[in-house]
Amino acid sequence: MSVPLTLAHLVWRMKHVHPGSEVVADGTRLRFADLADAIVRMAAGLHRRYGIRQGDRVAVLAFNTLEHLQLMYAVPLLGATLTSLNLRLDSAAMVARADRSRTDLLVVGQEALDHRSVGPAVRAAAAELAGHGITVAAAAELAADVETELPDLREDVTAFRFHTSGTTGPAKSYEVTHRDVVLHALSQSAADASGLRAGDRVLPLVPFCHVNGWGLPFVAALTGASLVLPGHDLTPARIAGMLNAERVTVAAAVPAVWFDVCRHLAELGTAPPAALREVLTGGSAVPRSVVDLVRDVLGAGVATAWGMTETLAVSTYERADPSVRAGRFVSLLEARIDGNSGSPGEQGTLQVRGPFVVGDRDGWFDTGDVASLDEEGRLAVHDRAKDLIKSGGEWIVSAQLEQHLCTHPSVSAAAVVARADPKWTERPVAVLVPRQGRLVDETELRAHVAERFPAFWVPDAFTCVERLPLTPVGKVDKRALRARHADGPVLSPDTPGGTR
Structure with missing residues (x-):
């Protein structure tokens, strides 16, 4: 028995x-x-x-x-x-x-x-x-x-x-x-x-x-x-206090939480928590800026993860390059990229299966993520299928734009959404959170994007906000961003928080 x-x-x-x-x-x-x-x-x-x-x-x-x-x-x-x-x-x-x-x-x-x-x-x-x-x-x-x-x-x-x-x-x-x-x-x-x-x-x-x-x-x-x-x-102060008082070795939260905790400790000039070894994070792409902050301010490593409610959350881990890859799949899960030839790095729709994948009990579950697997089985998530922007018949991957924008020294967080366009159908607009004490120069940002991506990927507009709206579970709320920014005016240089 x-x-x-x-x-x-x-x-x-x-x-x-x-x-x-x-x-x-x-x-x-x-x-x-x-x-x-x-x-x-x-x-x-x-x-x-x-x-x-x-x-x-x-x-x-x-x-x-x-x-x-x-x-x-x-x-x-x-x-x-x-x-x-x-x-x-x-x-x-x-x-x-x-x-x-x-x-x-x-x-x-x-x-x-x-x-x-x-x-x-x-x-x-x-x-x-x-x-x-x-x-x-x-x-x-x-x-x-x-x-x-x-x-x-x-x-x-x-x-x-x-x-x-x-x-x-x-x-x-x-x-x-x-x-x-x-x-x-x-x-x-x-x-x-x-x-x-x-x-x-x-x-x-x-x-x-x-x-x-x-x-x-x-x-x-x-x-x-x-x-x-x-x-x-x-609150960031309380979290920082617990990390120290309870000698926490591993802590888990979405990237936005770690950004706030690091900013709080950096403002105070406090020493890193004595025992913290690693932070686990996921729920959205992890900007390189957050990885650097966790290392420099908290003195800890970052393990990023990909997962969904349908896979009981965490399904991959990546420690070597957490702002670029989502990592290898955990035991008992299998993955494939639908629609490609099986070549490493080729993009398609991510599908998974396993004994605790509740999204589809009978076969492969379509995650809706545009992803690729490298030759070592490591996952890279390029975008949500619903977040892809189709401009003039060509695809723009918003997640890649967001990650690259966060590598600019004046940007701490970024989100890119589509705005309807009478000629191109859709065009990207970028919503940015500036680094503390930095001004965002739109000309610099346009050149920064153009260094890596085709010209049509460069956002039509850049808007600065104090913080990105989050869903109740801490993910960037792109539906709210579309409602607020995709059809609204771009902040002018005279608007508080605007670009210059």
Whole structure:
């Protein structure tokens, strides 16, 4: 009889293999052995107080807190499904993703209710769901004083329901099984993947609502890496403080977070965090400027990653050249470039398959990314298919323009979107974040682009902004950029932040 791959094994490893590792959250320190017991007690509370059992659905509105971490284990251990809702959405989107017709319990964290920015939407969503007869519970009041007997589950039981970020279109949702989660965590545990090991201290700044914080809580259970949870305060000052105080060795966040943290420390002239070895980043292309900042200001290396909700997030890693390549695929995943002859470096649409690719259970999943694979199997993502710009019948790859613009000394971040053109159909426009204390010279930028790309790739307009708009999961929001800049006026030299 085969042993099913369920989250129960991860809890067992916490208690019996890595009992001395710890989770740190809001001043609380809990050894993994005690965390395992607390998870079982929370499962007991969910079952005895709220009747949660196999087949039920639980939604949670909370930051990366201890209670949220426990829910990510306790709910699936009962055979129920957990949906972590994105706190950065408006209340209507929260309600829609909770699926009020099928949610049995909504758990709300106190930090989310009290938060100045997201609190109003959280309270409104909770009130609307309660009005539809859904029980609302406080995250801090779930645990029971006694344990409960957990059901024997099959590995194909649904553990989580994930939602895509909707960066390029309407959000989609996928059901993810215990087997999916365990196999993905195993693939991430390799030395050339996350590289985590016992003795590491991991700070997952990626929200748990985003594919379980890239799966890091489960990788930690397998490897014995301790977890440092940030809670609600994600200001650069707080992040920098945690990196030092908790001697974090590996931290994970999107590039925009690392840019802000590095800028904060550079302004203070503070020494790099003493223990930080590496930052894991992804969700969008990593500008060379961010790689350099992390090295110079944080004293750490960068491992960039490519992945999607449909592949359970992180699917490749690249450390040698993180601003150019996305790296090699993790174990158990296979990839091909559709539409090319198989020659290394030839571009086409990236397709993947593997046992935890939930986008297509029956074959190759079309990612929608324009990519290539080199002779060593390393992935380079050139653009999202929806972000390609077709000008006069010729393709312009916005991601390549963005990366090159960020190599100019006056530019710290860039995004390129299409603007409708009566003659060429579409033309590129660039939206830039200047480096601190630098002025952006449009003539220099045009020459900088023309040095590498054909003349028709040079953007028709350059606009400076204080920061690029981000989606709720920290990716550059190109839909918002198109709405604001593709049809609007270009900033003039007299406009604050404009080009000169």
